[in-house]
Amino acid sequence: MAVHEGRRLVVLTGAGISAESGLGTFRGTGGLWENEPVQAVATPQAFAKDPLKVWRFYEARRHQAARAEPNAAHRALAELGRCLGPRLTLITQNVDGLHQAAGSQQVLELHGSLWRLRCTDCGGEAEDRTVPLPVLPPRCGLCGALLRPCVVWFGEFLPEKVLAKAVEAARDCALFLVVGTSAVVEPAASLARVAESRGAALWEVNPETTPLSQLCQRSWRLPAGEAMDEVVEEASRLLEDP
Numbered sequence: 001m002a003v004h005e006g007r008r009l010v011v012l013t014g015a016g017i018s019a020e021s022g023l024g025t026f027r028g029t030g031g032l033w034e035n036e037p038v039q040a041v042a043t044p045q046a047f048a049k050d051p052l053k054v055w056r057f058y059e060a061r062r063h064q065a066a067r068a069e070p071n072a073a074h075r076a077l078a079e080l081g082r083c084l085g086p087r088l089t090l091i092t093q094n095v096d097g098l099h100q101a102a103g104s105q106q107v108l109e110l111h112g113s114l115w116r117l118r119c120t121d122c123g124g125e126a127e128d129r130t131v132p133l134p135v136l137p138p139r140c141g142l143c144g145a146l147l148r149p150c151v152v153w154f155g156e157f158l159p160e161k162v163l164a165k166a167v168e169a170a171r172d173c174a175l176f177l178v179v180g181t182s183a184v185v186e187p188a189a190s191l192a193r194v195a196e197s198r199g200a201a202l203w204e205v206n207p208e209t210t211p212l213s214q215l216c217q218r219s220w221r222l223p224a225g226e227a228m229d230e231v232v233e234e235a236s237r238l239l240e241d242p
């Protein structure tokens with residue numbers, strides 16, 4: 001059997017996988033949304049009202065992410081990708097780019113990326129890793145309109161093609177592994193439910209329980225960086241079982 005015809009693994013990650021790289025999560029004590037209400041910095045309405053405030057929030061996150069290094073969990077998933085090739089689909093809700101920095105390829109970024117900017121008028125989109133940005137809020141080099149970060153804000157649709165690929169992968173995997181997400185934001189959380197309802201095994205790595213925990217066959221109540229080597233080993237074994 002060709003490698004790509006083997007049993008498939010989907011991994012869905014959230015902010016928790018980057019916690020050990022020093023990046024804050026969103027919910028819980030000290031989370032990003034505790035200091036900055038979502039409505040003030042992560043909605044189209046907030047951007048229309050005060051683009052500079054929104055950009056200052058994202059500029060701070062770009063600074064933090066630019067300084068962060070991938071951790072053991074990112075690296076373990078990148079190594080797994082090298083072994084499994086197209087049998088692994090890595091889906092992330094993170095916008096920090098740390099999976100790619102660890103060497104993962106073809107990451108499905110459900111909520112976009114801090115490292116791409118999009119024009120609010122002409123729609124032009126480009127990678128921009130300049131930190132700090134020379135002028136806030138940045139403007140489009142082509143038409144002069146405001147640029148925005150290419151991230152998904154509350155009330156916006158997820159990138160259609162990325163979501164379609166994620167759903168397709170969830171429908172067709174033997175194992176769905178959820179790492180470091182509170183699993184309260186849709187449609188990301190429902191990808192796990194889709195996989196489970198189609199017969200996939202569901203595993204979770206998270207120090208805390210989540211709404212998905214009761215559906216999981218296996219749970220590691222540990223930080224991802226501590227658990228991931230073992231999880232990857234066991235996942236590889238499960239995928240090789242006939």
Ligand code: OAD
Binds near residue numbers: 111207210223225
């Ligand atoms: P959350 O902040 O909601 O959840 C982070 C999860 O990581 C929690 O369940 C923690 O228990 C867990 N966690 C913390 N440290 C961990 C560690 N070292 N290893 C493993 N898990 C750990 O973040 P997300 O679930 O990613 O969306 O949030 C989902 C979406 O909500 C984000 O993409 C963002 C946010 O609003 C947008 O901005 C569109």
